[in-house]
Every structure is written in C-alpha cells, then in structure tokens.
Amino acid sequence: MAMDEIIPPPEVDLPRETEDSERIIPSPDVEYLPRQTEDTERKLPSPEVDYLSRQNEDILEQKEEHGKTTELERKEKQLKEERHGEEHERPHEELGQGTKLETQCEEHKRLERQCEELERQRRKLERQGEELKRMKTITIVYEQFRQWIEDKASNSSSGVSFIEFNPSEVDDSVPKDQNHCLGRGGYGIVYKAKLRNETVAMKILNESSRQGEREFKQEIAILKRIRHQNLITLRGACSEKFALMYELLPNGTLEDRLINEKQRESFSWEERVRVATSICTALVFLHNAKPNPIAHGDLKPGNILFDDENICKLSDFGISRLLQQTNDTGTPNHITEVPKGSGPYMDPEFKNTGKLTPQSDVFALGIILLQLVTGQSATGLRKHIVDKLEGKKLEKMDTRKQKMILEKLQILDAQLKLDDTSIQDAVKMVSLGLRCSNSERKRRPSLEIEVWPEIESMNKSECLYGSDEVD
Known part of the structure; x- marks a missing residue:
C-alpha cells in the first residue's frame, strides 16, 4: 500500500478514569504500527538507509580506487625496480662496450703504426734501389772511362799534356786564309791552326765579345784536370792572348x-x-x-x-x-x-x-x-x-x-x-x-x-x- 493511501484510525471512545486506569491499555496505534512497519520496511526507503547505502557505496568506491591506486603503486614500484636494475646493469654493459671500443682503437692504432713502418721500409728500400741503380750507372761510365784511358796510355803517340803557348806562337799560327776558319761563337773565332807540328782547333777571344778572362780561366780549370772520351780535349792555352787550343774534331757538329x-x-x-x-x-x-x-x-x-x-x-x-x-x-x-x-x-x-x-x-x-x-x-x-x-x-x-x-x-x-x-x-x-x-x-x-x-x-x-x- 502506498503511503498516501494510509487511512487514519477511527476515533475510539476512551473509558473514564478508574482505579484501573493505570492499567496499560494497548493503543490502537500499537496494533497498527507493526503492520505499517512491515510494509514500510519492505516498501518504503528510509533517509538513513539511503545515507548509509550511499556511504557504503562511497566506501566501496574508495576501496576500489584504493585498490587501483595500490595496483598502480605496485606497478610503479616494479617499474622503478626494473629501471633501477637496468641503470645498475647499464654501466656494466657500457663499461664492456667501452672496453671493447678501446681494444679496437688500440688495435687500429697498432695496425696504423705497422702500416707507417711498412711504408717507411718501402721508401727506404726504394731509395736503396735507386741508389744501387745510380751507382751501377756511374760504375759502368767510369769503367768505360778507365778502358779509354788505358787505350790512350797504350798508344804513346796519343798521350797528351797541357801546354802553355807563348803569344808569338799564336800570332804565327793564325791563318790568313778564311777557309781555315772553323766557326764563330760567343767567345770568338775558331781557326784550324798548326802549333808545334800538331793540327789543332784554336779559339781566340774576340775583342767585342761579352765573354773574357773569367770564361777563359773557367774552361782551363775544368778541361785541364779532367779527360773523357766524350769531352773535347784541351791541348793548351796562351794566357796573354786568351787563346785556347783543342784537339781538332773534323766532322762538324x-x-x-x-x-x-x-x-x-x-x-x-x-x-x-x-x-x-x-x-x-x-x-x-x-x-x-x-x-x-x-x-x-x-x-x-x-x-x-x-x-x-x-x-x-x-x-x-x-x-x-x-x-x-x-x-x-x-x-x-x-x-x-x-x-x-x-x-x-x-x-x-x-x-x-x-x-x-x-x-x-x-x-x-x-x-x-x-x-x-x-x-x-x-x-x-x-x-x-x-x-x-x-x-x-x-x-x-x-x-x-x-x-x-x-x-x-x-x-x-x-x-x-x-x-x-x-x-x-x-x-x-x-x-x-x-x-x-x-x-x-x-x-x-x-x-x-x-x-x-x-x-x-x-x-x-x-x-x-x-x-x-x-x-
């Protein structure tokens, strides 16, 4: 029955006060209340019950939230522990990798040093090879020169020595015929002349030449002290005339x-x-x-x-x-x-x-x-x-x-x-x-x-x- 359908109890005539008035008489309300309560408990919600229910729900929600929070805290803690473990292990891994890289770097440096040493040895061997070639060439050239000297020495008529000619010999040997002129150069004129029963090529300084005493002395200094089969031979000179006398080479240039x-x-x-x-x-x-x-x-x-x-x-x-x-x-x-x-x-x-x-x-x-x-x-x-x-x-x-x-x-x-x-x-x-x-x-x-x-x-x-x- 709904609340608004409750009918108030009928009016009851109360007895007059008597001696027995003190005797408790059940009120009609008492009889009614149990019936009402039964239906009310079953049918009508109470504000207190709602409050407790809501409170209970809040508690449950809080417990659920707390459970979730606890779970999150647990996972967070687990994650922190895992991270801590990784961070704890990483230095060892990095240390291992660092050691490996250092080893590789050392090996690389060692190989570089070996390459540099090999290159140094290669250049050294190359220089030694070039020096051997150079010495071989010089040896052959001087061996040929030695044989030429020996051939000259064996032929007494070809032995020559440097001669100092006097000015009069030079003057007397200068040909008047221009056909005896062998050539002209920066130093002077070259004549075919005869000196001391030997036919020579005589070069006399030209007065207008840019060359002079220095070139004259230089040529004597070099050719007087060396002989070679592929160098012209200087027979002698006249310092007063700056004249140079060479072996005659008749077949041109x-x-x-x-x-x-x-x-x-x-x-x-x-x-x-x-x-x-x-x-x-x-x-x-x-x-x-x-x-x-x-x-x-x-x-x-x-x-x-x-x-x-x-x-x-x-x-x-x-x-x-x-x-x-x-x-x-x-x-x-x-x-x-x-x-x-x-x-x-x-x-x-x-x-x-x-x-x-x-x-x-x-x-x-x-x-x-x-x-x-x-x-x-x-x-x-x-x-x-x-x-x-x-x-x-x-x-x-x-x-x-x-x-x-x-x-x-x-x-x-x-x-x-x-x-x-x-x-x-x-x-x-x-x-x-x-x-x-x-x-x-x-x-x-x-x-x-x-x-x-x-x-x-x-x-x-x-x-x-x-x-x-x-x-």
Missing part, C-alpha cells in the same frame, strides 16, 4: 747533322741513339766528378762535335761551373746573379732563380732528344709535340699504332726508316725528352737512375751495360 738536309738523310737512327748515349755518358761523368760536380750549363747541338771516327764530344765549357754541395736541398748547385745559356736549351728555373744544377743540363738534354727524333728546330719544339699528342699515351699503344701516329702527326723525322723495334725506341726517346724538358726541375727524371739506362738499352752497339764484366 750535331747541329749540322740536324739542320743540313743531306746530312740528316744519312744520319741513321742507330747513330742518333749513339749520340744520345754519348751525351748522356758525358753528363753522368761531369755530374759525378770529384771533389766538385760540374754542370756544363750550355749544352746544345752546336757545342757537340764529331771526331774523325764519328764519336761525339761535348765542347765549350766557358760558362760551365763547379757545383757546391748545400745542406738545405742536398743538390749541388751554383748561384749566379746573371744566368747565361742558349735560348730554348736554357733551364727555365735557372733563368728565373739563377741556380744552376745538374738538372739544368738534363733539361737541355731533353730538348736534344726530341730533336734527334723529329729533326726539327728546338724553338717551341716541346710545346709543339705536346699539343700534337693531346695527351695520347704512345708508350701504351702497339707498334703499328705508334708508327701511324708518329707519321700522321709528323713527329717522326721523315728521313728515318724505322723497323718495329726502332719505332718503340723512338717512342721511348720522345717520352724521355718530354720528361727531361719539364719546366719544373723536381719533375725531371734522374740522369743516372732513369735516363742513361733507358737510352743505353736502345743502343745497338756493344757496351758494358748488363754484361758479365760489371755486376
């Missing part, structure tokens, strides 16, 4: 054979190779002279003469110099404020710095090698060949292609008729000539280590190089 069409036609490849070998041999001898190396300083075809056996000899040592060893570069040199030389044969570095070295002669040799192959003038020759080749590596081509390119580009002298072997040698000589005539001194090859052995290997004539006589 290398310049004649390169310029004169008829002479060039008969100038075979074998002869050209022998000329290159002879020039190179003479330079090796000069550059290794003791106590002072000698730089020719004016190497050119006009100063290379031929004797009656067509052996070529270097002449004109007027501007040659005795070189001094220096501590800064280790290269012997002579420094002058006024560099002298001959046009296209003059070392560009000597011209710019005034420092004359053996490499200055190597430059001039390079130009001459190019001329021996081409038969052309020295002026602009190197640039001409470089421009025509346009970077072509002739030495890496086969012989047929080498010959085709040399002829097509007109690098090879048209007067030369070469077989396959000679074509290969001509290519080698061009390559050597270009390297020797490099404008940078440090990029030129060593005369003893590279140039002389390469040229000597081309030589078809009998020689000591590689023979059993010299190891």
Whole structure:
C-alpha cells in the first residue's frame, strides 16, 4: 500500500478514569504500527538507509580506487625496480662496450703504426734501389772511362799534356786564309791552326765579345784536370792572348747533322741513339766528378762535335761551373746573379732563380732528344709535340699504332726508316725528352737512375751495360 493511501484510525471512545486506569491499555496505534512497519520496511526507503547505502557505496568506491591506486603503486614500484636494475646493469654493459671500443682503437692504432713502418721500409728500400741503380750507372761510365784511358796510355803517340803557348806562337799560327776558319761563337773565332807540328782547333777571344778572362780561366780549370772520351780535349792555352787550343774534331757538329738536309738523310737512327748515349755518358761523368760536380750549363747541338771516327764530344765549357754541395736541398748547385745559356736549351728555373744544377743540363738534354727524333728546330719544339699528342699515351699503344701516329702527326723525322723495334725506341726517346724538358726541375727524371739506362738499352752497339764484366 502506498503511503498516501494510509487511512487514519477511527476515533475510539476512551473509558473514564478508574482505579484501573493505570492499567496499560494497548493503543490502537500499537496494533497498527507493526503492520505499517512491515510494509514500510519492505516498501518504503528510509533517509538513513539511503545515507548509509550511499556511504557504503562511497566506501566501496574508495576501496576500489584504493585498490587501483595500490595496483598502480605496485606497478610503479616494479617499474622503478626494473629501471633501477637496468641503470645498475647499464654501466656494466657500457663499461664492456667501452672496453671493447678501446681494444679496437688500440688495435687500429697498432695496425696504423705497422702500416707507417711498412711504408717507411718501402721508401727506404726504394731509395736503396735507386741508389744501387745510380751507382751501377756511374760504375759502368767510369769503367768505360778507365778502358779509354788505358787505350790512350797504350798508344804513346796519343798521350797528351797541357801546354802553355807563348803569344808569338799564336800570332804565327793564325791563318790568313778564311777557309781555315772553323766557326764563330760567343767567345770568338775558331781557326784550324798548326802549333808545334800538331793540327789543332784554336779559339781566340774576340775583342767585342761579352765573354773574357773569367770564361777563359773557367774552361782551363775544368778541361785541364779532367779527360773523357766524350769531352773535347784541351791541348793548351796562351794566357796573354786568351787563346785556347783543342784537339781538332773534323766532322762538324750535331747541329749540322740536324739542320743540313743531306746530312740528316744519312744520319741513321742507330747513330742518333749513339749520340744520345754519348751525351748522356758525358753528363753522368761531369755530374759525378770529384771533389766538385760540374754542370756544363750550355749544352746544345752546336757545342757537340764529331771526331774523325764519328764519336761525339761535348765542347765549350766557358760558362760551365763547379757545383757546391748545400745542406738545405742536398743538390749541388751554383748561384749566379746573371744566368747565361742558349735560348730554348736554357733551364727555365735557372733563368728565373739563377741556380744552376745538374738538372739544368738534363733539361737541355731533353730538348736534344726530341730533336734527334723529329729533326726539327728546338724553338717551341716541346710545346709543339705536346699539343700534337693531346695527351695520347704512345708508350701504351702497339707498334703499328705508334708508327701511324708518329707519321700522321709528323713527329717522326721523315728521313728515318724505322723497323718495329726502332719505332718503340723512338717512342721511348720522345717520352724521355718530354720528361727531361719539364719546366719544373723536381719533375725531371734522374740522369743516372732513369735516363742513361733507358737510352743505353736502345743502343745497338756493344757496351758494358748488363754484361758479365760489371755486376
């Protein structure tokens, strides 16, 4: 029954007060209340019950939240412990990795030190190999020189000594016939003359010459103390007349054979190779002279003469110099404020710095090698060949292609008729000539280590190089 349907109890007549009024009479309400309570408990919610219920629900929620919080705290604690464990283990792992990296670095450094040591040993062996090649070349050159000296000594008539001529002898020997004039140079006129029953080439200083006493004394100082089969022999001199007397070399100059069409036609490849070998041999001898190396300083075809056996000899040592060893570069040199030389044969570095070295002669040799192959003038020759080749590596081509390119580009002298072997040698000589005539001194090859052995290997004539006589 609903609350609003409750009917109030009927009015009841109460008895009058009597003696028994004190006797408790149950109120009708009492009888009613139990019925009402039963239904009320079952049917009607009480505010207190709602309050307790809600309170209970709050408690349950709090317990649930507390449980969740506890679970979160537990997980957080577990996570912290795991992190702490990782952090505790990480230094050990990092320490292990660090130790491994240090070991690898040490191993890398050790290998680098080994590589540096191997490279140092390689360079040392390379230098020793080059020094052995250099000494082998010098040994061969001096062995050839020794044999020449012995041959001279065995022939008493060829033994010569330096003679001091007097002025009257010079005056009497000067020919009046200009046909006896062998040539003219920067120093003076060269005559064919006869002195003390010997025919000589006599060079007398020209009064208008820029050369003079210094060049006169220099040539005597060098040629008086050295002899070599590829150097002109100085027979004597006259100090009062500044006259120099040489052995007579009747077969002209290398310049004649390169310029004169008829002479060039008969100038075979074998002869050209022998000329290159002879020039190179003479330079090796000069550059290794003791106590002072000698730089020719004016190497050119006009100063290379031929004797009656067509052996070529270097002449004109007027501007040659005795070189001094220096501590800064280790290269012997002579420094002058006024560099002298001959046009296209003059070392560009000597011209710019005034420092004359053996490499200055190597430059001039390079130009001459190019001329021996081409038969052309020295002026602009190197640039001409470089421009025509346009970077072509002739030495890496086969012989047929080498010959085709040399002829097509007109690098090879048209007067030369070469077989396959000679074509290969001509290519080698061009390559050597270009390297020797490099404008940078440090990029030129060593005369003893590279140039002389390469040229000597081309030589078809009998020689000591590689023979059993010299190891």
